[in-house]
Amino acid sequence: MKTLVIGIDALDGRLVDRWRLAYLRLQERGPVTVPINKERKEPLSPEVWATFLAGKHVALEFMFQSDIPFATHLHRLGHAVGKVIRPRTGLFLAAGRAAGIRMRFPLLKERTFLDDCSSAWVNNPFRDFTQRHPHHFSRVQKCVEGHIPYPVFLSSLQEDFSKDRRDILAAVRSTDADLLFCYLPYLDHLQHVFFKDEQLLRQGYGEMDQFVRDCMAAADARLILVIADHGMQDGHHTSTGYYASSRALDIAKPGIQVDIRDFYDVILASLDLPTRVENKTIAERLSALGYFT
Numbered sequence: 150m151k152t153l154v155i156g157i158d159a160l161d162g163r164l165v166d167r168w169r170l171a172y173l174r175l176q177e178r179g180p181v182t183v184p185i186n187k188e189r190k191e192p193l194s195p196e197v198w199a200t201f202l203a204g205k206h207v208a209l210e211f212m213f214q215s216d217i218p219f220a221t222h223l224h225r226l227g228h229a230v231g232k233v234i235r236p237r238t239g240l241f242l243a244a245g246r247a248a249g250i251r252m253r254f255p256l257l258k259e260r261t262f263l264d265d266c267s268s269a270w271v272n273n274p275f276r277d278f279t280q281r282h283p284h285h286f287s288r289v290q291k292c293v294e295g296h297i298p299y300p301v302f303l304s305s306l307q308e309d310f311s312k313d314r315r316d317i318l319a320a321v322r323s324t325d326a327d328l329l330f331c332y333l334p335y336l337d338h339l340q341h342v343f344f345k346d347e348q349l350l351r352q353g354y355g356e357m358d359q360f361v362r363d364c365m366a367a368a369d370a371r372l373i374l375v376i377a378d379h380g381m382q383d384g385h386h387t388s389t390g391y392y393a394s395s396r397a398l399d400i401a402k403p404g405i406q407v408d409i410r411d412f413y414d415v416i417l418a419s420l421d422l423p424t425r426v427e428n429k430t431i432a433e434r435l436s437a438l439g440y441f442t
């Protein structure tokens with residue numbers, strides 16, 4: 150393996166710095182500009198991860214799925230009506246649960262850097278995540294609505310985190326692919342639900358730091374990239390992502406924040422593949438500079 154990309158949902162760079170987590174800081178690190186969803190006014194994980202993988206803005210939201218015909222249509226209609234008639238959330242969530250509606254990452258139709266190289270993945274939000282974690286989103290809903298006690302929710306979340314770490318480390322050790330992409334949702338739900346419990350968050354961040362250390366020990370990679378879609382403050386997404394890399398990247402320039410779309414070319418270059426910038430014709434390069442508009 151030449152390159153290892155570790156996507157960590159909601160990893161907040163300020164907490165990484167506050168707790169001096171060396172492996173989550175690696176050699177170079179910094180904030181990342183991410184797309185802010187127009188309607189919700191905050192970064193949404195499907196949109197940010199799709200944009201990262203495709204190297205261009207892809208507007209995607211979570212998908213709702215049910216085994217019952219038309220249930221998702223009614224659910225969507227309910228949400229639309231609910232915007233006018235309040236209170237809505239509890240009612241429609243309950244109705245949705247009764248109709249067996251499950252939230253999941255949507256399908257991603259865009260070409261991604263995983264298509265441009267020899268790649269493997271564990272927990273790719275748009276490939277194997279839903280299959281590996283079918284109850285990831287419904288579980289948090291049940292918890293906050295009081296149907297699962299908080300300690301039960303926490304231990305189930307931690308079990309999934311252990312399984313992910315185990316499977317990712319196994320893939321790091323055994324893959325024949327040049328690129329391995331993995332994704333960890335643990336810190337997102339941990340911080341949404343337990344944001345007041347600093348000790349628990351610190352423990353979670355510490356475990357994530359140790360996990361990156363274990364990956365470094367297991368992988369003889371040229372580049373290890375840690376990337377986050379947003380941070381978290383008091384249980385809400387912040388508007389900035391985060392990256393850390395095991396070597397200096399030429400995208401970081403003083404005073405200019407790295408954009409999440411920039412990593413597409415960084416990843417291709419780390420695999421000795423032509424980047425999209427190199428592939429551009431002279432006309433495309435000039436047009437990108439605004440010559441032909």
Ligand SMILES: [Zn+2]
Pocket residue numbers: 159194337338341386
């Ligand atoms: Zn979240």
